[in-house]
Amino acid sequence: MTDEVLIENQGGVRIITLNRPDRLNALTGSIMAPLAQACAEAASDGSVGCVVVAGAGRGFCAGGDLKEGGADKAIVPPNPETGGRAEQGFARLRGFMETSRLLHEMGKPTIAMINGPVAGAGIGIAGACDLRFAARSASFLTAFDRIGAGGDFGSTWFWTKILGTGVARELFLLGEKLDAEEAFAKGIYTRLFDDAVLRDETLKAAHRLADGPRMGFRYMKQNLNNAEDWSFEAQFDAEALNMGLSTQASALIWRERNKPRES
Known part of the structure; x- marks a missing residue:
């Protein structure tokens, strides 16, 4: 596992932390691949009863890191094995998006611990989790409209299911940033805590779930x-x-x- 994805075990709780705090944990190929691997390992590990996804520093995940080329840096010239740019880009991104599928489908509860801004692909990861516990410093931004993108990491599917199509379309098409109170009022965040107690309250719930049936x-x-x-x-x-x-x-x-x- 890379130092950009940290793994911590507390009893039956597996904490997976995105660790690029200087970039608000924005996603690149170097973090997306080990993140998907960490989720796969948590899903298959019988000792894990609950999974918490967190972000290091002052944010959860700012989405794809456009300055680092996102998922496209490893694309090579067209060839018979992997195809052209479109085929390669699809295969890489779809593989990285296994993170969201696993968090949603694994047979154990998952919690997103949102300690600050979440945007872009980050809202897909957060939406994939069963519960979202947020700090009062958290914010929520779809952000895809700002780069002319349609949405990824399951974001359009999860938020349509969670909030209904009307609210989801408002969030994605208008692209307005919500503070923690606004996001909580819309039902985006499950629970809202003061920043100082977010981790303790999240892990308290995680241990209750891990120790449960x-x-x-x-x-x-x-x-x-x-x-x-x-x-x-x-x-x-x-x-x-x-x-x-x-x-x-x-x-x-x-x-x-x-x-x-x-x-």
């Missing part, structure tokens, strides 16, 4: 994700199935933890 949360999150697109009847079928699976798994775990010890 992990199989229950796994099936609960699956139900919630299904509900975004599935039909009413299919959702009922999935809930009935997952209710049985989760309660059986939780009961088995409880019995294992509480069975009498042999003397």
